[in-house]
Amino acid sequence: MSILTTDFMIRAMLAAVFTGLAAPAVGTYLVQRRLSLMGDGIGHVAVTGVAIGLLTGTSPTITAVITAIIAGILIEVIRDAGRTSGDVALALLFYGGIAGGVLITGLAGQSATTLNRYLFGSIATIQPTDVWVTVALAAVVITVAVGLSPQLFAVAQDPEFAKVAGLNVRFYNLLVSVLAAVTVTVAMRTVGLLLVSALMVVPVATAQQLTRGFRATLLVAMAVGTAASLGGVVFSGFRDVAPGATIVLLALACFAVAWPVGMLTRRRRRITAPFLETHADDLPVDLGHTAVPETHDHEHGPDCGHQAVTHGDHVDYLHDGHRHAPHGGHYDEH
């Protein structure tokens, strides 16, 4: 266990916790706006940013954050323009980003191994300054994403309504893009540029299996992200593997557990939802009395084992695709 108390491991765990909180917080708004792959796109372009840092001998973190923010704004502008070719323009941006990154890294005389550290994360190379930059940026992202959640939620949910309500929709959309860009750079050292999008999206997908509301989804996603991120970094500390892979696989494992649970909960909620009395439409439909000649081998009751569902002033019992309600000496079909 001594490895957990080494300096580099403590730094890595600190970075992991903040990354795990920040990435799903931003990811929730991306998923809400159906832009799940935006983080991926920004991550690809940030590869070029890292390579520029390697070539010029400046900090790759700084060049990456600048490139990522430019990419985020560019993507938002293209999306906002609403051209049908926007989709293609984004693809060009992504491919250009990663190809540029590989080329410039080569020109800088750096090996693919160096670039790999940024693509899939590498805890051993995290410097003390990196940790503080990561923690500070992540703290800003979390503060904004949670603090402005009413505004960001309204804009992502329905931009037109938000505009009429007086919110500056373009500003908030750009803000989410910039937050996503900063998060990509924050997550670069732990989960890596190519897998950062997974940490933004998978915890959200996991959370929404279990939640009915937005705020709950946001908070559960942040919890799942933190657990996966921390767990992945610790695992990669014991076995020398890229932390990005373990983080993403852990997050996917959470999803694999949450999905069937969510399925069952939703199914149960559907079955037990009361049948409504729908006479309010005044349609001349006879909803009255239909006695069923079918014989039942037991009397329906609270303990008969059949699903009981409230229906107006009585209870229906579900069996074999029927809704039967006891009435006098017989059963009514409902």
Added chain:
Amino acid sequence: MTVINVQDGAVELGGRPVLRGIDLTISAGEVVAVLGANGSGKSTLVRAMLGLVPTTRGNVELFDTPLSRFKDHHRVGFVPQRVTAAAGVPASVQEVVASGRLSRRRIGRPVRRGDREVIRAAIEAVGLTERTQDSVSTLSGGQQQRVLIARALAGQPELLVLDEPTAGVDLVSQATFAEVLRTLIGRGITIVVVAHEMGPIEPLVSRTVVMRDGRIAYDGEPLASFHEAHHHHGHHHPDLDRAVDYTPGVTTPLDGGHPR
């Protein structure tokens, strides 16, 4: 008091004229139905009133303030035309309706008890109290439409603009909607409702505006449907008689290709 004032309004979308020569004044307390066929410009008209599409000429004023300087956003409630109220992440009825309160909340100000009370009342007004904590994606189309109405009500607006609120909505929800509208009219709220057919709200309307080819073709006493616009005109109107199946894009309304 004048709530909406449009003078010589014109709108182009993608270079194509969609609205032209719009003069419309709506006073406080009026209940105006905007009728028209698909593509007649009725949605664009209300969207231009709210500043959602820019006008290329003319003036638009809300509450006697030019749209560019209008800041009292809480005075306006908007119910957009929508198939669904759901987005990529689940959101509860409570949360969606609460977002309608933002026009009265500054950034960072927490939700106060008064806000909660208004939000609760808005949900109750549309009859969805029992579904407050449910995800909007689990509601029927008509119920989702009612969520959007409750969201607009949460801002306690003086003007409520609804774009096709009854399109594709079941009869129960339409009746509920008419009931909600009646309550609002009782409170003196000005209402502009875009509709294809009036349905159950017909008896509530005090004025009808019929749009045709981007112009106001009729403005006056309530009509049940835009087809009636023909028969209410004393004089012959070439605009109204023109074949409606001309090919859009070949000629535009401003090309002057039609003899007038």
